[in-house]
Amino acid sequence: MIFADDAEPASKWISPRSRVDGARIRLFCLPHAGAGTAMYNMWKRFLPAFVEVCPVQIPGREARLGEPSITDCARLIAEITSAMSGHLDKPYAIFGHSMGALLALDLARSLRSARLPAPSYLFVSGRNATHVPMKHGSIHQMPDDEFLEALATRYGGLPQEILETPELLELYLPILRADLTLLETHRYEALAPLDCPIAAFAGKDDRNVSVEGLDAWGEHTTAAFEMKWFAGDHFYLTGVSRTDLLQFLGERLTRLAADVGSSDESLQAASNVE
DSSP states (O other): OOOOTTOOOHHHHBOGGGOOTTOOEEEEEEOOTTOOSHHHHGGGGTSOTTEEEEEBOOTTSGGGTTSOOOOOHHHHHHHHHHHHGGGOSSOEEEEEETHHHHHHHHHHHHHHHTTOOOOSEEEEESSOOTTSOOSSOOOTTSOHHHHHHHHHHHHOOOOHHHHTOHHHHHHHHHHHHHHHHHHHTOOOOOOOOBSSOEEEEEETTOTTOOHHHHHGGGGGBSSOEEEEEESSSTTGGGTTTHHHHHHHHHHHHHHHHHHHHHHHHHHHHHHHHO
16 A cells, blocks of 8 residues: 555544543544534544544545645545554544445555554445445536535535525535545445444435445445444434434444453463463
């Protein structure tokens, strides 16, 4: 794996504020199109205290608003891989919603290619498996009115506050276009499946996700796979089902922590025998 030569310092990608004293597991979180880290920062209050939630900050939004967005997925993944390489001293999992789910699989593959420690769990949400063809056509080059209409049809549209505030809309549209460009120009590559468990989630009313498409995530692992549907639409995880999703994640991460603890005790026992 060759990292991008102009990769930013790791602190730009993973905020030092993510650090949790005594953390046993890290959960790296990748955003959906147009989003930043805000949604995931809230998760810290609801997941077990031993989980260090690490939202990945990508260019072109929030604290990195002044930087150009990255529309080439391969370059973005290379830079995230480089930034994460110094944060893999603990067992970790990756979560991604919608665009983040696509990034999550590519990131796990990139880390494997770089011979870095592999994730212990992959959580993907709000998207059919990345090898399943998209049922919609490309929209990232549409005029603004058509672009917004297509977003409303597919994903429920933008918050009314943004639509009614020209300054916010002018700020937000380029971010969305950049992310949709990344998604719609992404090139899927058939590679060997991962060896970590995968759990795939979606809202029952998400018109972009099918049972077959969500189930197809299981083809990307040789380990355990499970699929779970929650009440809600594409953004179920910000609505009534947020608590249920976080409870599910907390349970899986607690099991992972227990497995890690058992492994550590076994290693210590073996060391004492020697």
